[in-house]
Amino acid sequence: MYANVKEFGAAGDGVAVDTRAIQRALDAGGIVYFPPGTYRTGTIYLRSRGGILLDAGAVIQANPDLSDYNADDFCPQNRVLRDELVSGRHLIVAVEQQEITIAGEGRIDGNFSAWMNEPDPTFGVTPPFFKRHPERPGQMIYLCECTDVRIRDVELTNASYWHCFLHGCERVTISGVRIYGSPRVINNDGIDLDCCRHVTVSGCIILTADDSLTLRADFEPLKKPRICEYITVSNCVFSSDFANAIRVGVGNGEIRRCTFSNISISDSRTGICVASRYWERDRGVTVSDLDFNGLQLYARRPFCIKLDNQRTLNPPCARRIGDLSFSNISGTAERSSYLTGNPEGKLEGITFRDLRLRYGGKGPAPDRDEHGHWGCSSTAAAFELENASGIEFRNVAIDWELDASGWRQDVRATGCDRLEIADCRFRKGVEEKPLLT
Template identity: 35%
Template sequence: MHVITNFGAVADGKTVNTLAIQAAVDACSAAGGGMVLVPPGTFVTGTVWLRSGVELHLEKGAVLLGSPNLDDYNADDAFPQNMRSEREQWNGAHLILAVEVHDVALTGSGCIDGNGPAFFEPEAPPIEPRFGWSQGIRHAKDKERLRPGQMVMFCECTGVRVSGLTLRNACCWTCLFYGCEDVIATGLQINNPPDAANTDGIDIDCCRQVVVSDCLVCTGDDAITLRANPVRLKDKMRVCEDVVITNCVLDTSICAFRIGVGSGVIRHAAISNIVIRRATTVFLLQSAYREPSTGVAISDLAIANIQAHLVAFPFRIVSGAPSATAQIENIRVNGFYGSCYGGCDFAGSALTRPRHLRFSHVDLTVGPCPLDPAPAAYPDTFLRFRQVDDVRFDHFQVTWRDQHPAWRQAMSIEDATVILEDTCDVPEPPSVASKA
């Protein structure tokens, strides 16, 4: 075992310990692998590179705190797969980084803190409230050097385990698995401010054989994402497949699950036993995130036993940008219960149409809306179908509590094939039923 204090690390919350921690990791790797121990205390650090065969273990009370100085982090060109986003105001710096290594672990009951307050604007600018969103968003304090990117990043690694830790105050996505295989993420607590931009919880991009379980994710952007963006990977044939996500509690300002982004393939994923405490959208399946893109092919996704409390939009399954040609198909939902104050969108385009969508044992209560959006922003239809094929519902129940007069109809179907079995009950909204 290699203890970082034996290599000169000081837990005073001020000393930058990057070299000492890296020395411990490198010595452990040179010795054939093993555990690097972070004892209780607050250790400030810049980028720490994990090595093959090394487990970085944080004891209870141990905190790795991101340095407030960008010079203590890796350069944007430190590895070819790295990324940055001027548009979203984050650079290619990372706090914990593993690139092309195997059998690597990040464990314990301690905390990794990205020191977000050092890099974000202190206050969010005010915005005009809109449906599903009423708060401003904080971006980078430094508009030239931006803020650090993904706090924890594993890139083209095999045999990855992340467990037990608290991950908080990320400056961007909290934990990214990019082009990895054989990944386990379990027992994590992720806590980011609700108004901190782009602070996703767990991002799974072009990975296979992934299990995420027993995590609590509270964050300012998407809680969990499945992505397929292989453009920067060395192995550009990687797809996102064989992913299991189960027994998690999610609290998010944007999407509980965003599935899409990129131009690759997402297939064979199972999501089950999830509690959504807060979200704008629970499931967003979107082929093309933005123009120009052919989009992500999304198929064979099984969703079961979801509980959601007063979210805006339960489901949005859409092709996205008009340039999308990739197919969304074979999506099955069995067991979704909760309350919402918006509707569900199912929409294709002239180039691609979502198809073979199945919804069973869904029970939704609509309203009341907790916000006070402008009347023009209020939805008028609960279930909207446009340019989709073979959509089937059974045991689908809608109960209305929202009396808002903006609601005009329960469903609209335009150039779509939709079947509701006799077991379904989707009544018109109260404002319409009262006029009948």
């Protein structure tokens, strides 16, 4: 039997603030049942061998009153990314707990419009993003250094920042989760797995403006540093309007031994992005042994694999990205895929096998498109390679739309060695040239 949250005084009428009643129920131990209703709350803390079960029609909704939330320094692992204009507040929290459950057919609603409801013209995006409020809550669900976590069947929506963040967690199952983020809210990632081990993500639908799913390696805030490894993502649907459906990178640690299979990616700026270093403050992430198999990929840019996310980062990233496999993938594209290394690090051992992509678009393009969205640059090659080693294309076909006149090459490789091409249909050809110094 589950404890009914209403027996602890929760009203569930969408007007009363139920934070204290919900916390009393959670502190009593076990899993707390939420019958249909809207439960307005600030931060609630899950306890070991407990959690929440949301009936269909039950909604946990973020309270607009900021005094109802945790302090930024409530635990030593919590971090605040002030450059993204966000606080360290969270809606649902578990820190160093075991056997945590978030389940049911109900909804967890971040209520972003309580903090973000004015258009922000500074981005130059059409339609404009909502202006970021520096006091908006951070990650809606924040689980840190927990073990044996189960998140299933719930709907997560309207986060003002990331929807679900797991940092340093082990033995995690996420299944059947539906995440719907507003296309006008910047930074509203779906699921972020940071320094997590032994994780499965399956049967999820994640539709966001920012990254749908990320693997990260920022171990420094944790009490026990961990490698991000042994993660399996399967049978999911992802869409990221202005960012990456799948993003790998961020931090100073290591990401390895992860698989992605049977995934449908649509309406995304970039399908798969692997970048060792995103910010100048980081040293970069070592990435290896990733396998992507059986994807339908309908994105403006299929792949972006870089040691440095931006050429302006200095000094160049000295880490390694290698041993990546992309196979059995089909879809459409209209921007170049980038594989970009540098003389200090290593970008090597990347295989594309059994791919078929239909390319449209006009080829060369600036970094912003006609709507002001960034990260949309393109060259005249479908695959633009630079400073990479051991790149293999095997049984890869690129089909060109009739109006794709601006494209000049299927593959252009600059300063690369051990480029292997076998059984491919590259009608515009391959160009190899040395790197200019």
